[in-house]
Amino acid sequence: MTTTYTPHHVLVTGGAGFIGTNFVHFWLQQYPDTRLVILDALTYAGRYENLQPLEGQANFRFVHGDILDQPLVEQLLREETIDTIVHFAAESHVDRSIYGPDAFLKTNIDGTHSLLKAAKTVWLDEKPGFVHRFHHVSTDEVYGTLSATDPAFTEITPYAPNSPYAASKAASDHVIRAYQHTYGLQTTTSNCSNNYGPYQYPEKLIPLAISNLLQGKPVPIYGDGQQIRDWLYVDDHNRGIDLIIRTGRIGETYNIGGNNEQANLSLIHELCALLDARFPDSPHVPHNQHIVYVTDRPGHDRRYAIDNSKICSELGYVPAETFQSGLAKTLDWYLSHPDFWQGDVKLFGTHAPSTTLREQV
Known part of the structure; x- marks a missing residue:
């Protein structure tokens, strides 16, 4: 049996990043009476420009700050009377975690713990009985990898993270659970599959491919390109988070998955076909001529797949987008926002030990 919780004053961490930005726009469209406070450190993948259209709205506030700054978080919880935290802030690029894991451990583990300590202090120690929610956004990568015939990940799949990024998210999931179980913090967690959609930083596969294909540049594919991911349109993800916050069990x-398993190579061929149809007179047609194969990255997981039957059966979740409709919407957005991917994009490569890895991004 579920009960309904209504957020009034929400702190969104990482709200200038990819999923966070989409969440902020989604939430304010759905719930314009909610007060949203955005906390973001504006590292390389966070862009305040994503949120500029919201400037001046009475229910919107942006704070440039770090989740590791516990006094700042406590101050915001008090002065804004925050009752809900939606925690997106994380380092999330697997390649970067391989060659620079320290930032991932610091942000994803220590940063999450800093938020939890602040929440415990203000919500539990200072306000016993205060009704609140702390929603933690995590990833399916904590579960490890699947073979082609393995059943999809469920909520009881044992954790087996294979990259420093996945390990740092797994650790943060466990700390969230501990604070709920030990102290009674009212938490929920979601583990999502691969997101795609507007505002995604062009180091990830889909926006990188769109950017490179439009410019006639090579699109690097790791190994044989048969790594399978369950692709989730970002606003389908946000619909799931909304349901969990409001009706999920503490x-x-x-x-949260999109029911869309796709091999990387198949995905890129589908994107090439879309571009061929949109721009038949482009000098880059056929766009699939720009696909290049590069050395696979270390420890590359072969397959992820989400069994989302729990959120569907308990909370009534249904993804609204097919992969085809979501990919078309994503392409439309990047075509209409060329400044997003033509500007100063800090692609992965400065920490890579070889030209091959720099080309992979």
Whole structure:
């Protein structure tokens, strides 16, 4: 049995990043009476420009700050009377975690713990009985990898992270659980599959491919390109988070997936076909001529797949987008926002030990 919780004053961490930005726009469209406070450190993948259209709205506030700054978080919780935290802030690029894991451990583990300490201090120690929610956004990568015939990940799949990024997110999931179980913090967690959509920083596969294909540049594919991911349109993800916050059970984890398993190579061929159809007179047609194969990255997981039956059956979640409709919407957005991917994009490569890895991005 579920009960309904209504957020009034929400702190969104990482709200200038990819999923966070989409969440902020989604939430204010759905719930314009909610007060949203955005906390973001504006590292390389966070852009305040993503949120500029919201400037001046009475229910919107942006704070440039770090989740590791516990006094700042406590101050915001008090002065804004925050009752809900939606925690997106994280280092999330697997390649970067391989060659620079320290930032991932610091942000994803220590940063999450800093938020939890602040929440415990203000919500539990200072306001016993205060009704609140702390929603933690995590990833399916904590579960490890699947073979072609393995069943999809469920909420009880044992954790087996294979990259420093995945390990740091797994650790943060466990700390969230501990604060709920030990102290009674009212938490929920979601583990999502691969997101795609507007505002995604052009180091990830889909926006990188769109950018390179439009410019006639090579699109690097790791190994044989048969790594399979379950692709989730970002606003389908946000619909799931909304359901969990409002009707999810405290202390529970919910997997959010798009029911869209695609091999990387198949995905890129589909994107090439879309571009061929949109721009038949382009000098880059056929766009699939720009696909290049590069050395696979270390420890590359072969397949991820989400079983989202729990959130569907308990909370009534249904993804609204097919992969085809979501990919078309994503392409439309990048075509209409060339400044997003033509500007100063800090692609991965400065920490890579070889030209091959720099080309992979």
